[in-house]
Amino acid sequence: SQKIEQNSEALNIQEGKTATLTCNYTNYSPAYLQWYRQDPGRGPVFLLLIRENEKEKRKERLKVTFDTTLKQSLFHITASQPADSATYLCALPNNAGNMLTFGGGTRLMVKP
Amino acid sequence: DAGITQSPRHKVTETGTPVTLRCHQTENHRYMYWYRQDPGHGLRLIHYSYGVKDTDKGEVSDGYSVSRSKTEDFLLTLESATSSQTSVYFCAISDIQSSGSYEQYFGPGTRLTVT
Numbered sequence: 001s002q003k004i005e006q007n008s009e010a011l012n013i014q015e016g017k018t019a020t021l022t023c024n025y026t027n028y029s030p031a032y033l034q035w036y037r038q039d040p041g042r043g044p045v046f047l048l049l050i051r052e053n054e055k056e057k058r059k060e061r062l063k064v065t066f067d068t069t070l071k072q073s074l075f076h077i078t079a080s081q082p083a084d085s086a087t088y089l090c091a092l093p094n095n096a097g098n099m100l101t102f103g104g105g106t107r108l109m110v111k112p
Numbered sequence: 113d114a115g116i117t118q119s120p121r122h123k124v125t126e127t128g129t130p131v132t133l134r135c136h137q138t139e140n141h142r143y144m145y146w147y148r149q150d151p152g153h154g155l156r157l158i159h160y161s162y163g164v165k166d167t168d169k170g171e172v173s174d175g176y177s178v179s180r181s182k183t184e185d186f187l188l189t190l191e192s193a194t195s196s197q198t199s200v201y202f203c204a205i206s207d208i209q210s211s212g213s214y215e216q217y218f219g220p221g222t223r224l225t226v227t
Contacts, residue, residue: 031213032213034215041221042220042221043202043204043218043219043220043221044155044202044216044218045218046215046216046217049211049213049215051213089154089155091216093213093214097208097212097213097214098143098162098206098208098214099145099157099160099170100214100216101157102154102155103154104152104153104154105154
């Protein structure tokens with residue numbers, strides 16, 4: 001069956017450092033992968049989409065990589081700030097693209 | 113929250129009672145979804161809709177039913193609530209983008225407690 005794994009342990013880093021979160025998947029051949037941010041008590045918010053033919057994508061301080069051979073995506077936040085503290089979810093679409101399966105999320109804590 | 117509202121935002125109910133949660137969108141998106149989110153399980157799809165009166169089951173549909181009589185409204189009903197249905201419920205909407213992909217936009221969530 002399809003499976004998406006994210007590190008369930010919280011990631012604690014110091015302000016100004018780069019945070020790197022990992023999303024691994026099995027039994028998928030996704031056309032793209034998405035990353036979402038979720039703050040406590042709120043719904044997830046879409047951040048970035050990276051396609052299978054894109055090795056890397058950037059948006060401001062965010063950088064996402066997608067290695068379809070390793071079946072892995074890395075999500076980087078450079079120059080991290082306490083406001084970046086949240087849970088980050090990766091999501092993969094079904095073949096039609098109209099449904100997503102979400103990973104369990106990784107909680108990021110950025111300390112001042 | 114991208115023109116999505118959920119009601120109620122919080123509800124406490126007793127085991128065995130029926131409960132209906134409402135999701136309302138103003139974006140005219142074709143797809144609507146109901147998820148539940150629980151510690152240790154993440155977001156799991158309950159049901160989704162791809163148009164008025166067109167719905168299908170998700171991963172954890174047992175004990176839940178849905179209806180969509182209008183594009184803007186998607187209702188989730190627990191016919192007889194059980195304690196295992198205590199959770200946070202999120203509605204999401206989606207439609208195909210010009211790039212061919214779907215991005216989902218989530219409502220604020222409903223916290224349901226079944227005692």
